Amino acid sequence: MKYFTEHASVDTVNERMNIPADDRVAVVMSSLVRHVHEFVKDVNLTEAEWDLAIDFLTRTGQISGPERQEFILLSDALGVSMLVDAINHRRPENATDSTVFGPFHVENAPIREMGENISLDGKGEACLFVGRVTGTDRTPIEGACVDVWSDNEDGYYDVQQPDIQPRWNNRGRFVTGADGRYTFRGIKPTSYPIPDDGPVGQMLTRLGRHPYRPAHMHFLVSADGYERLVTHTFVDGDEYLESDAVFGVKESLVATYEKRGPDADTMWISEYDFALVQEPGEV
Numbered sequence: 001m002k003y004f005t006e007h008a009s010v011d012t013v014n015e016r017m018n019i020p021a022d023d024r025v026a027v028v029m030s031s032l033v034r035h036v037h038e039f040v041k042d043v044n045l046t047e048a049e050w051d052l053a054i055d056f057l058t059r060t061g062q063i064s065g066p067e068r069q070e071f072i073l074l075s076d077a078l079g080v081s082m083l084v085d086a087i088n089h090r091r092p093e094n095a096t097d098s099t100v101f102g103p104f105h106v107e108n109a110p111i112r113e114m115g116e117n118i119s120l121d122g123k124g125e126a127c128l129f130v131g132r133v134t135g136t137d138r139t140p141i142e143g144a145c146v147d148v149w150s151d152n153e154d155g156y157y158d159v160q161q162p163d164i165q166p167r168w169n170n171r172g173r174f175v176t177g178a179d180g181r182y183t184f185r186g187i188k189p190t191s192y193p194i195p196d197d198g199p200v201g202q203m204l205t206r207l208g209r210h211p212y213r214p215a216h217m218h219f220l221v222s223a224d225g226y227e228r229l230v231t232h233t234f235v236d237g238d239e240y241l242e243s244d245a246v247f248g249v250k251e252s253l254v255a256t257y258e259k260r261g262p263d264a265d266t267m268w269i270s271e272y273d274f275a276l277v278q279e280p281g282e283v
Contacts, residue, residue, distance in 0.1 A: 010037045056199050063198045069103060073200045076100060076246035077209075089227075094136045096274045099248045101230050102218060104157040109147060112172040117185040120166040124153035124187030127257070127268035132180045133221055136275050140180025144223035144276070147173045148184065150216070155192030188257060188268045189215040191238055194245050204245065211245050214238035219274065226276040233272050 002012045014030045021027075039045075060070045075081045081100050089098040112118065119126075133144040149171040151157050158169040174182050196204060196211040204211055216232040232248060233255035234241060241249050255272045 006041075010034050013037070056203070059199045068195065070195075070198050070200055072103060073194060073198075074203075076194070076248075077200050077204060079247040082247045091277055092136055094275060095277045096221075096229055096231060097250045097252050098229060098231050099250060099253060100246060102232075104159055105147075105149060105218065105220065106159060106168075106171065109149065109171040109173050110168055112174060112184065114174055114177075114181075115183050115185065116172065116174075118148065118168075118170050118172040119152075119185065119187045120169045121152055124190070125268055127186055127188040127270060128183065129186060129217065129270050129272075130181070130183045131272045131274065133176050133182060133223065133274050133276065134180050135226070136277060138275070140176075140178065141223045141226065141276065142176060142178045142180065144176040144180065144182075144221060144226075145173055146176065146182045146274075147220040147222075148186070149218045150186060150189045151192055153187060153190060155190050185267075186217070188270075189217050189235060191215045191240050209245065210240075210243065212240045212243075213246060214240035214244055214249060216248075217270075221274050221276060223276060226278055229274060229276055231274075233270065235270075 002008055002015060004012050010033060013033050017026055017029065019026050021030075060074060064070045072081070075084075085098055085100055091097065129148070133141045133146065135141060149157070152161075152165060152170055156165070158165040158167065158171065170186055172184060174184055176182055191212050191214050193211040194213060195201065201211060215235040215238050219229070219231050219233065221229040221231075232253060234249055234253055236254050236256050241254060255270050257268050257270045259266055260269050261267060
Protein backbone atom coordinates (compact mmCIF):
# COMPACT_ATOMS: atom_id res chain seq x y z
CA MET A 1 0.00 0.00 0.00
CA LYS A 2 1.32 3.42 -0.96
CA TYR A 3 1.09 6.55 1.12
CA PHE A 4 -0.06 9.68 -0.66
CA THR A 5 2.60 11.97 -2.12
CA GLU A 6 2.39 14.72 -4.68
CA HIS A 7 4.56 12.78 -7.11
CA ALA A 8 2.70 9.45 -6.78
CA SER A 9 -0.82 10.83 -6.33
CA VAL A 10 -2.34 9.19 -9.43
CA ASP A 11 -0.98 5.71 -8.75
CA THR A 12 -1.89 5.92 -5.07
CA VAL A 13 -5.52 6.74 -5.77
CA ASN A 14 -5.99 4.35 -8.69
CA GLU A 15 -4.44 1.40 -6.89
CA ARG A 16 -7.17 1.64 -4.24
CA MET A 17 -9.82 0.55 -6.78
CA ASN A 18 -10.82 -3.04 -6.08
CA ILE A 19 -12.33 -3.95 -9.47
CA PRO A 20 -10.82 -5.60 -12.57
CA ALA A 21 -8.64 -3.21 -14.57
CA ASP A 22 -10.59 -3.95 -17.75
CA ASP A 23 -13.95 -3.09 -16.14
CA ARG A 24 -15.41 -0.01 -17.85
CA VAL A 25 -15.76 1.80 -14.51
CA ALA A 26 -12.07 1.24 -13.82
CA VAL A 27 -11.11 2.46 -17.28
CA VAL A 28 -13.16 5.64 -16.98
CA MET A 29 -12.39 6.48 -13.36
CA SER A 30 -8.65 5.80 -13.56
CA SER A 31 -8.42 8.09 -16.58
CA LEU A 32 -10.50 10.75 -14.81
CA VAL A 33 -8.24 10.62 -11.76
CA ARG A 34 -5.13 10.86 -13.94
CA HIS A 35 -6.39 13.88 -15.90
CA VAL A 36 -7.76 15.73 -12.86
CA HIS A 37 -4.54 15.27 -10.91
CA GLU A 38 -2.47 16.33 -13.92
CA PHE A 39 -4.65 19.42 -14.30
CA VAL A 40 -4.21 20.39 -10.64
CA LYS A 41 -0.45 20.00 -10.95
CA ASP A 42 -0.27 21.77 -14.30
CA VAL A 43 -1.91 24.97 -13.02
CA ASN A 44 -0.62 24.71 -9.42
CA LEU A 45 -4.19 25.07 -8.20
CA THR A 46 -4.49 27.14 -5.03
CA GLU A 47 -6.77 26.30 -2.10
CA ALA A 48 -8.79 29.45 -2.78
CA GLU A 49 -9.29 28.41 -6.41
CA TRP A 50 -10.37 24.92 -5.37
CA ASP A 51 -12.86 26.41 -2.89
CA LEU A 52 -14.19 28.60 -5.70
CA ALA A 53 -14.57 25.53 -7.94
CA ILE A 54 -16.48 23.64 -5.24
CA ASP A 55 -18.76 26.63 -4.72
CA PHE A 56 -19.34 26.90 -8.50
CA LEU A 57 -20.31 23.22 -8.78
CA THR A 58 -22.53 23.48 -5.69
CA ARG A 59 -24.43 26.43 -7.14
CA THR A 60 -24.69 24.64 -10.48
CA GLY A 61 -26.45 21.76 -8.74
CA GLN A 62 -28.66 24.02 -6.64
CA ILE A 63 -30.06 25.88 -9.66
CA SER A 64 -30.78 22.64 -11.54
CA GLY A 65 -34.22 21.05 -11.50
CA PRO A 66 -36.95 19.54 -13.70
CA GLU A 67 -37.16 22.69 -15.84
CA ARG A 68 -33.46 23.53 -15.98
CA GLN A 69 -30.28 21.42 -16.06
CA GLU A 70 -27.33 23.70 -15.42
CA PHE A 71 -24.82 20.83 -15.61
CA ILE A 72 -25.90 20.08 -19.19
CA LEU A 73 -25.58 23.80 -19.90
CA LEU A 74 -22.05 23.69 -18.45
CA SER A 75 -21.21 20.67 -20.59
CA ASP A 76 -22.58 22.48 -23.65
CA ALA A 77 -20.69 25.70 -22.95
CA LEU A 78 -17.38 23.85 -22.54
CA GLY A 79 -17.84 21.95 -25.79
CA VAL A 80 -18.03 18.60 -24.01
CA SER A 81 -21.55 17.81 -25.23
CA MET A 82 -20.48 18.31 -28.83
CA LEU A 83 -17.37 16.18 -28.34
CA VAL A 84 -19.39 13.31 -26.87
CA ASP A 85 -21.84 13.65 -29.78
CA ALA A 86 -19.00 13.64 -32.32
CA ILE A 87 -17.39 10.52 -30.83
CA ASN A 88 -20.65 8.60 -30.63
CA HIS A 89 -22.01 9.62 -34.04
CA ARG A 90 -19.14 9.27 -36.48
CA ARG A 91 -20.76 9.13 -39.89
CA PRO A 92 -19.78 8.43 -43.48
CA GLU A 93 -18.80 11.48 -45.47
CA ASN A 94 -22.04 11.49 -47.45
CA ALA A 95 -24.31 11.29 -44.37
CA THR A 96 -25.86 14.31 -42.67
CA ASP A 97 -23.94 15.51 -39.62
CA SER A 98 -25.46 15.41 -36.16
CA THR A 99 -25.29 18.08 -33.47
CA VAL A 100 -26.43 18.56 -29.87
CA PHE A 101 -30.03 17.65 -28.97
CA GLY A 102 -30.75 20.73 -26.87
CA PRO A 103 -33.04 20.90 -23.83
CA PHE A 104 -36.32 21.93 -25.48
CA HIS A 105 -37.50 18.85 -27.37
CA VAL A 106 -40.97 17.59 -26.38
CA GLU A 107 -42.07 14.02 -27.06
CA ASN A 108 -45.17 13.24 -29.10
CA ALA A 109 -45.58 16.53 -30.93
CA PRO A 110 -48.65 16.51 -33.21
CA ILE A 111 -48.33 14.62 -36.49
CA ARG A 112 -49.21 17.19 -39.15
CA GLU A 113 -50.04 17.10 -42.82
CA MET A 114 -47.29 17.97 -45.29
CA GLY A 115 -47.22 21.71 -45.90
CA GLU A 116 -48.99 22.54 -42.63
CA ASN A 117 -47.98 25.61 -40.63
CA ILE A 118 -46.36 24.90 -37.25
CA SER A 119 -46.29 28.59 -36.24
CA LEU A 120 -49.40 29.03 -34.12
CA ASP A 121 -48.81 32.48 -32.61
CA GLY A 122 -48.77 34.41 -35.89
CA LYS A 123 -45.44 36.01 -35.07
CA GLY A 124 -42.23 36.00 -37.10
CA GLU A 125 -41.17 35.98 -40.74
CA ALA A 126 -42.91 33.18 -42.65
CA CYS A 127 -40.63 30.45 -43.94
CA LEU A 128 -41.20 27.34 -46.05
CA PHE A 129 -38.98 24.36 -45.20
CA VAL A 130 -38.57 21.72 -47.89
CA GLY A 131 -36.29 18.82 -48.66
CA ARG A 132 -35.89 15.06 -48.87
CA VAL A 133 -35.00 12.25 -46.49
CA THR A 134 -32.81 9.65 -48.16
CA GLY A 135 -30.23 7.01 -47.46
CA THR A 136 -26.57 7.75 -48.05
CA ASP A 137 -27.09 6.44 -51.59
CA ARG A 138 -29.71 9.18 -52.09
CA THR A 139 -32.56 6.66 -52.34
CA PRO A 140 -35.74 8.29 -50.92
CA ILE A 141 -36.98 6.90 -47.59
CA GLU A 142 -40.71 6.40 -47.22
CA GLY A 143 -42.21 6.59 -43.74
CA ALA A 144 -39.44 8.69 -42.21
CA CYS A 145 -40.60 10.83 -39.29
CA VAL A 146 -39.31 14.40 -39.41
CA ASP A 147 -39.76 15.90 -35.92
CA VAL A 148 -39.12 19.67 -35.91
CA TRP A 149 -39.10 22.46 -33.34
CA SER A 150 -37.81 26.03 -33.08
CA ASP A 151 -38.02 29.19 -31.04
CA ASN A 152 -40.53 31.94 -31.79
CA GLU A 153 -39.80 35.44 -33.08
CA ASP A 154 -38.77 36.56 -29.59
CA GLY A 155 -36.23 33.74 -29.19
CA TYR A 156 -38.23 31.55 -26.78
CA TYR A 157 -39.54 28.00 -27.07
CA ASP A 158 -43.14 27.31 -26.14
CA VAL A 159 -42.14 25.37 -23.01
CA GLN A 160 -40.33 28.47 -21.76
CA GLN A 161 -43.51 30.54 -22.04
CA PRO A 162 -46.42 28.17 -21.31
CA ASP A 163 -48.69 31.05 -20.36
CA ILE A 164 -47.79 33.14 -23.41
CA GLN A 165 -47.30 30.82 -26.39
CA PRO A 166 -49.88 28.30 -27.66
CA ARG A 167 -49.10 24.70 -26.82
CA TRP A 168 -47.07 23.02 -29.60
CA ASN A 169 -46.13 26.39 -31.09
CA ASN A 170 -43.41 25.89 -33.72
CA ARG A 171 -43.46 22.11 -33.31
CA GLY A 172 -44.67 19.19 -35.37
CA ARG A 173 -43.96 15.79 -36.88
CA PHE A 174 -44.20 15.00 -40.58
CA VAL A 175 -44.11 11.55 -42.18
CA THR A 176 -42.58 11.23 -45.64
CA GLY A 177 -44.21 9.51 -48.61
CA ALA A 178 -42.61 7.39 -51.31
CA ASP A 179 -40.63 10.37 -52.65
CA GLY A 180 -39.02 10.98 -49.25
CA ARG A 181 -39.98 14.65 -49.38
CA TYR A 182 -41.00 16.81 -46.45
CA THR A 183 -42.45 20.31 -46.47
CA PHE A 184 -43.86 22.51 -43.75
CA ARG A 185 -44.34 26.15 -42.96
CA GLY A 186 -42.89 27.88 -39.94
CA ILE A 187 -40.90 31.01 -39.28
CA LYS A 188 -37.34 31.98 -39.99
CA PRO A 189 -35.66 31.15 -36.66
CA THR A 190 -33.98 33.86 -34.59
CA SER A 191 -30.81 33.76 -32.53
CA TYR A 192 -31.22 33.70 -28.74
CA PRO A 193 -29.14 33.51 -25.55
CA ILE A 194 -28.83 30.36 -23.48
CA PRO A 195 -29.91 30.92 -19.83
CA ASP A 196 -27.17 33.16 -18.46
CA ASP A 197 -28.53 34.14 -15.03
CA GLY A 198 -26.72 31.31 -13.22
CA PRO A 199 -23.20 29.97 -12.66
CA VAL A 200 -22.65 29.11 -16.34
CA GLY A 201 -23.63 32.62 -17.40
CA GLN A 202 -21.22 34.04 -14.83
CA MET A 203 -18.49 31.78 -16.19
CA LEU A 204 -19.10 32.96 -19.75
CA THR A 205 -18.92 36.59 -18.65
CA ARG A 206 -15.65 35.96 -16.80
CA LEU A 207 -14.24 34.30 -19.95
CA GLY A 208 -15.29 37.22 -22.16
CA ARG A 209 -17.80 35.06 -24.04
CA HIS A 210 -21.36 35.86 -25.09
CA PRO A 211 -24.29 33.46 -24.38
CA TYR A 212 -25.90 33.49 -27.85
CA ARG A 213 -26.83 30.64 -30.15
CA PRO A 214 -27.17 31.32 -33.89
CA ALA A 215 -30.66 30.96 -35.36
CA HIS A 216 -31.55 27.34 -36.12
CA MET A 217 -34.32 24.83 -36.75
CA HIS A 218 -34.17 21.54 -34.84
CA PHE A 219 -34.66 18.24 -36.66
CA LEU A 220 -34.99 14.73 -35.28
CA VAL A 221 -35.23 12.37 -38.25
CA SER A 222 -35.97 8.68 -37.76
CA ALA A 223 -36.91 5.75 -39.98
CA ASP A 224 -37.03 1.97 -39.61
CA GLY A 225 -33.69 0.41 -40.43
CA TYR A 226 -31.75 3.67 -40.09
CA GLU A 227 -29.83 5.37 -37.30
CA ARG A 228 -31.72 8.23 -35.68
CA LEU A 229 -30.42 11.66 -36.67
CA VAL A 230 -30.46 14.57 -34.22
CA THR A 231 -29.38 17.80 -35.87
CA HIS A 232 -30.13 21.47 -36.63
CA THR A 233 -30.05 23.56 -39.75
CA PHE A 234 -28.55 26.99 -39.15
CA VAL A 235 -29.52 30.25 -40.84
CA ASP A 236 -26.78 31.34 -43.25
CA GLY A 237 -25.34 34.75 -42.49
CA ASP A 238 -26.20 34.67 -38.78
CA GLU A 239 -23.73 36.74 -36.77
CA TYR A 240 -23.17 33.95 -34.22
CA LEU A 241 -22.37 31.06 -36.57
CA GLU A 242 -18.67 31.12 -35.70
CA SER A 243 -19.15 31.79 -31.99
CA ASP A 244 -22.08 29.56 -30.99
CA ALA A 245 -22.14 29.45 -27.18
CA VAL A 246 -22.51 25.65 -27.25
CA PHE A 247 -20.26 24.93 -30.29
CA GLY A 248 -23.14 23.24 -32.14
CA VAL A 249 -22.47 24.62 -35.62
CA LYS A 250 -20.96 22.44 -38.32
CA GLU A 251 -20.30 23.97 -41.71
CA SER A 252 -22.37 21.29 -43.44
CA LEU A 253 -25.43 22.26 -41.39
CA VAL A 254 -25.52 25.92 -42.46
CA ALA A 255 -28.60 26.13 -44.68
CA THR A 256 -29.50 28.69 -47.32
CA TYR A 257 -32.49 30.93 -46.61
CA GLU A 258 -33.84 32.83 -49.61
CA LYS A 259 -36.78 35.15 -50.10
CA ARG A 260 -39.05 34.21 -52.99
CA GLY A 261 -42.43 35.19 -54.41
CA PRO A 262 -44.28 38.38 -55.27
CA ASP A 263 -44.39 41.09 -52.63
CA ALA A 264 -47.79 40.06 -51.23
CA ASP A 265 -46.79 36.43 -50.77
CA THR A 266 -43.04 36.72 -50.26
CA MET A 267 -41.64 34.30 -47.70
CA TRP A 268 -38.35 32.75 -46.81
CA ILE A 269 -37.58 29.33 -48.24
CA SER A 270 -35.00 26.92 -46.87
CA GLU A 271 -34.28 23.66 -48.69
CA TYR A 272 -32.20 20.98 -47.01
CA ASP A 273 -31.88 17.22 -47.61
CA PHE A 274 -31.11 14.67 -44.89
CA ALA A 275 -29.11 11.51 -45.61
CA LEU A 276 -29.52 8.78 -42.97
CA VAL A 277 -27.13 5.95 -42.18
CA GLN A 278 -28.43 2.38 -42.28
CA GLU A 279 -28.28 0.47 -39.01
CA PRO A 280 -25.65 -2.29 -38.86
CA GLY A 281 -26.91 -5.46 -40.51
CA GLU A 282 -29.49 -3.69 -42.66
CA VAL A 283 -29.25 -4.18 -46.42
